[in-house]
Amino acid sequence: MTFRILVADPLSEEGIKPLKCNPKMDVTMQTSLSPEELLEEIPKYDALIVRSQTTVTRKVIEHAKKLKIIGRAGVGTDNIDIDAATEHGIVVVNAPNGNTNSAAEHAMAMLMSLSRNIPQAYYSLKQRQWDRKKFIGTELKGKKLGIVGLGRIGTEVAYRAKGQRMKVIAYDPFLTEEKAEKIGVGYGTLEDVLRSADFITVHTPLLKNTRHLINADSFAIMKTGVHIINCARGGIIDEEALYDAIVAKKVAGAALDVFENEPAIDNKLLTLPEVVATPHLGASTVEAQENVAIDVSHDIARFLNGAVAENPVNLPAISNEHMGKLKPYFTLAEKLGEFLSYLTDDAIEEITLNYAGDITEYEVTPVSRIAIKGLLKKHLGTHVNEVNALYLAEKKDITIHENKTKSAAEGFTNLLRLEIKTAEGKFCAAGTLLNGLGPRIVHVGEFHVDVTPEGHIVLIHHRDQPGVIGKMGNLLGKHHINIATMQVDRSDAGGNAIMMLKVDRHLKQESIDALKALPEIQDVRTIDF
Ligand SMILES: NC(=O)C1=CN([C@@H]2O[C@H](COP(=O)(O)OP(=O)(O)OC[C@H]3O[C@@H](n4cnc5c(N)ncnc54)[C@H](O)[C@@H]3O)[C@@H](O)[C@H]2O)C=CC1
């Protein structure tokens, strides 16, 4: 099978070699598609790679009938409708590490351009003017740099600013005293940073709660003569408020690499001499472009080959070691979910996943997602996957509970008990991973069994009476159904009982009806794995 991959923004040729050299990947570079052309093209592709130029809207995702993965060769995914991708079961991956240095270096270059008026002076000289008085700058040594967002790039900026002998203060909701000390920066609230800094640089993602994080109120409490740098995302700073603050001489100057609307040809901030700007060049170095292209190419190839993506944006990221431990449980979880879904025809209202034994030592949500995928598969088919399983369950008003009790493994090393509640009542099955032998279903409701979840299974609820097994065997024989294995269990003598048969082929409706017609048989369910 060959996967078709569309590269819709310019990407390092060297960086996408891992995909181009892979015989299973068919890569098409079309880097100047209009939004309409993208809508036309996208149904052909299994994977899409973009930088920040292409906007992957809900409409694009709705047209992308085959799309499995979107790769963002860079950090910010604000040009991709992540919710729409999740709803459609499309994984979004990014390349969060490859351009950190370049973006930090660009922020420093912008900061220094700003402090020494380099772009303005350069422009003036190009106009054949030798003006030395107009471009008096500000020394950085001893000035305070306020960093809003001390993540990967913010931290690298802090190290570089310290190299310039600046004092650094940072605000980040995840910044602890210990971490600030380790990096060698002061820390405080956003207000502390805004009030005390001579230069302020933002390095947060653009999210609902960071849109206009720096606004008119923020400028009001800043020092007069403050300098502002934004090499993160347009929209984190309210551009109107920044314009007004510069005109009012509250802000001495701003260095901007990013804008609320890009390309920002007509942005009025560009008319101000106090503003230095670049057209979103933070990651535009040979090294960064190669790094992010390599990272995203590897992740796409890995994912399309059936492995787990390393940098998913809409799935929990799992380390290789953790994944190694969890992966064997995926098959068990999916089969158990599938099995249980065949025990009722009613809508699922509630799903409870109880983990016991060794597995409780791990973060089990990835296993739960797969179990839920298994449960919903009967009605949603291939539309449901681990990306959208939780979303689809929520859309269907299904409540999910996940519990871990190490000691409840009932003698097994590990046990996953799955329970669903419907209008009809509760249904439950439990499974274990037998060392070296793979997944086993070990409970169906109150009954004990030992069944490999594969092939064709017939589950019969009946009354515990002499002769039932014989009648059932006879009937299946008449219908030319060969029984491969059989398990029976009962609640008590003469009470409720089950038979779990492995048969050699799918049971047709007439055989099921004939079984159901036997007076001792209460219910017949078939499960085809
Ligand atoms: N100009 C360019 O070409 C480039 C821009 N970027 C942008 O730079 C930004 C930072 O990227 P990274 O450092 O890699 O991301 P990151 O995820 O490592 O760091 C972001 C930090 O912002 C913090 N944060 C979130 N909300 C906050 C808030 N309300 N106030 C303060 N801090 C908050 C987070 O806790 C996190 O530590 C992103 O917006 C990214 O898209 C990244 C690369 C190149």
Ligand SMILES: O=C(O)CCC(=O)C(=O)O
């Ligand atoms: O792709 C680019 O050049 C922009 C990089 C960027 O903004 C990011 O990685 O967030």
